[in-house]
Amino acid sequence: LAMVAAVKGYRAIFVMAEDMSEERKQILVAYGAELVLTPANEGTVGAIEEARRLEASEGYFFVGQHFNPANPAAHEQTADEIFEDFGEQLHAVICTTGTGGTISGLSTFLRGRIPGLRIVATEPADAPILSTGIGGKHKIMGTAPSFIPETLDQSAYDEIIAVTAEAAYDSARQLAQKEGMFCGISCGAAVAGMLTYARCEAARGKELLAILPDTGERYLSTDLWT
Structure with missing residues (x-):
């Protein structure tokens, strides 16, 4: 979004919790965006509240990725690409x-x-908001805010797999060191979930797809790599 704003000449203000990784902040600033940081203990909810306040008081347009129906609609193209690659042979999609x-x-x-396609959601074991309705702090950055977003259709997935931070970190490191794929923490969570699902009888010999939504350079200063 910061890249698009730069190309279009828009003023872009990003509101995020102060405990987001330094690289996330630096990348946005590099594109010329402005940052507003909210208290870490308020999480995503606090950032959204501040964005709403700016929208109301300053007249800004709030993109609202947790509320904007354009978000899921954009993945029609993603689905087209997946179907082109897999056709009807795909058994399951695993997604954070x-x-x-x-x-x-x-x-x-x-x-x-x-x-017969199976859709499998992963969630942090420390904050199982989907399966229990109880959110909280966790280390799989970019996933599982402490509320159910309007952009999440809870009928979309067939099952939920809880992933520990340790499993997510380990999978992300393995992707880099064994597959040459420099991915973020949420990607590690997706792969860890896929490996768990792959052990079930229904997945034996089937084609599985884990969605990898993030890049590793956003986390160089975090304990994923340090």
Whole structure:
């Protein structure tokens, strides 16, 4: 979004909790965006409240990734690309849930094209908001805010797999060191969830797809790499 704003000449203000990784902040500033940081203990909810305040008081347009229906709708193209690569052979898609836009969009645009497709959501074991309704602090950055976003269709997924931070970190490191894929923490969570799902009898010999939504350079200063 910061890149698009730079190309279009828009003023862009990003509101985020102060405990987001330094690289996330630096990348946005590099594109010319402005940052507003909110208290870490308020999490995503605090950032959204501040963005709403800026919208009301300053007349800004609030993109609202947790509320904007354009978010899941954008994944019609993602679904097209997946179907082009896998066709009807794909058995399951495993996806982390942040805003829920990806998993909701893929469910909408893939289920009618792939008979029997399974959609699997992962969530942090420390903050199982999807399965229990109880959120909280966790280390899988970019996933599982402490509320259910409007962009998440809870009927989109068939099952939920809880992933520990340790498993997510280990999978992210393995992706880099063994597969040459420099991915972020949420990608590690998706792969860890896929490996768990792959052990079930229904997945034996089937084609599985884990969605990797983030890049590793955003986390160089975190304990993922340090």
